[in-house]
Amino acid sequence: MNTFNGYFRPTGKVGIRNHVVVVANASCASGVVNRIVNIVPEAIPLVHTYGCSIPGEEERWRRTLIGVCTNPNIFAVILIGIGCETDDAREIGEMIHAESGIPVFTQVVQDDGGGEQVITRAAKKAKEFLAEAALQKREAAPIDSLILGTQCGGSDALSGVTANPAIGYVSDWLIENGGTVLLTEVAEMIGTEEILAARAKTPQVAEKIREMIANEEEEVRRYLGVNASRMIARGNIAGGLTTVQEKALGCIKKGGGSTVMDVISYAEPVGKRKGLILMQGPGYDPVSLTGLFASGAQVALYSTGRGNPLGHPVLPCIKVCSNSETYNKVGGDGGDMDLNAGAIVTAGVSPESFGQKCIQYLLEVCNGKQTAPESKGYGGALCVYSAATPL
Numbered sequence: 001m002n003t004f005n006g007y008f009r010p011t012g013k014v015g016i017r018n019h020v021v022v023v024a025n026a027s028c029a030s031g032v033v034n035r036i037v038n039i040v041p042e043a044i045p046l047v048h049t050y051g052c053s054i055p056g057e058e059e060r061w062r063r064t065l066i067g068v069c070t071n072p073n074i075f076a077v078i079l080i081g082i083g084c085e086t087d088d089a090r091e092i093g094e095m096i097h098a099e100s101g102i103p104v105f106t107q108v109v110q111d112d113g114g115g116e117q118v119i120t121r122a123a124k125k126a127k128e129f130l131a132e133a134a135l136q137k138r139e140a141a142p143i144d145s146l147i148l149g150t151q152c153g154g155s156d157a158l159s160g161v162t163a164n165p166a167i168g169y170v171s172d173w174l175i176e177n178g179g180t181v182l183l184t185e186v187a188e189m190i191g192t193e194e195i196l197a198a199r200a201k202t203p204q205v206a207e208k209i210r211e212m213i214a215n216e217e218e219e220v221r222r223y224l225g226v227n228a229s230r231m232i233a234r235g236n237i238a239g240g241l242t243t244v245q246e247k248a249l250g251c252i253k254k255g256g257g258s259t260v261m262d263v264i265s266y267a268e269p270v271g272k273r274k275g276l277i278l279m280q281g282p283g284y285d286p287v288s289l290t291g292l293f294a295s296g297a298q299v300a301l302y303s304t305g306r307g308n309p310l311g312h313p314v315l316p317c318i319k320v321c322s323n324s325e326t327y328n329k330v331g332g333d334g335g336d337m338d339l340n341a342g343a344i345v346t347a348g349v350s351p352e353s354f355g356q357k358c359i360q361y362l363l364e365v366c367n368g369k370q371t372a373p374e375s376k377g378y379g380g381a382l383c384v385y386s387a388a389t390p391l
Contacts, residue, residue, distance in 0.1 A: 156305025160250020311373025
């Protein structure tokens with residue numbers, strides 16, 4: 001099956017969800033956003049702590065906000081500004097609309113009558129947008145319009161043996177069918193730079209890979225010193241991992257065996273790029289997921305050995321558990337996980353057969369099936385990369 005049923009946007013991009021979102025241009029408007037969504041709970045609040053006067057961070061925040069709001073999973077945007085922040089909310093709203101063609105309704109608290117009037121008007125407009133969104137129908141879309149984000153969180157010793165290779169199987173399948181896959185978490189690639197560079201499309205891409213990972217390793221050593229080689233979490237250690245290099249060898253399995261076509265910055269738009277792309281981003285899962293979404297991913301395959309339930313407000317995350325023990329501990333079938341890669345070990349399921357199961361599940365999610373985090377309301381927050389983000 002080389003199609004899925006999605007929502008076509010004015011630019012021709014295709015979403016797998018049809019959300020109306022309410023987001024603050026700067027975090028000082030978060031209380032206003034919460035009030036709007038209290039009145040219109042069907043709208044999705046994108047609550048964050050960003051948006052104003054953080055030296056050196058303005059360009060990345062602007063790119064991330066615009067990337068999030070122009071992702072094709074979004075039908076319409078309610079953008080709330082304060083009036084004194086670094087970026088003018090009306091200008092940002094115009095940029096979002098110009099890039100995506102989707103409807104944007106912008107209100108500025110200090111210019112539009114204060115919080116109460118803004119809340120009233122924004123809630124009314126959100127209801128109108130939701131009514132319009134409900135009229136839109138899914139249509140058959142080519143699989144090559146899909147951008148898949150890949151993520152691992154709460155990894156264990158089996159993540160690189162079962163779950164991550166299964167995600168890599170899906171990645172290779174999607175790329176073979178003309179789609180795009182994003183691999184990130186650069187801190188968890190340390191030690192694999194030559195493996196990835198050998199898969200680069202060109203010597204220039206290979207050099208980008210080496211430089212990206214070398215810079216990340218330098219940052220890790222600056223923060224952690226002699227403990228840099230053990231930059232793994234308590235849960236990783238409890239799950240049997242020993243070093244970041246061991247974790248890294250499992251991490252890059254999510255990219256399958258495909259050629260690395262390019263390296264992009266955090267939240268940089270994928271644009272017309274196809275194939276496997278590395279996105280510069282941290283290993284901190286909530287921040288990484290936002291970067292993937294802002295770059296254009298409509299869906300993510302997310303492996304976990306420890307049972308991390310994290311989702312994202314607007315990026316469906318398919319949770320692939322690496323072992324059957326954890327899968328059952330967090331609820332088994334119908335629990336916090338979507339798929340049990342542990343069956344490769346405990347039930348004799350072949351890796352290829354499980355990979356095919358993952359492809360089928362991915363297509364079902366693209367067609368509207370809710371992931372475990374979506375169905376349970378584990379959406380989380382809009383967490384954004386900064387220089388102070390955990391590596």
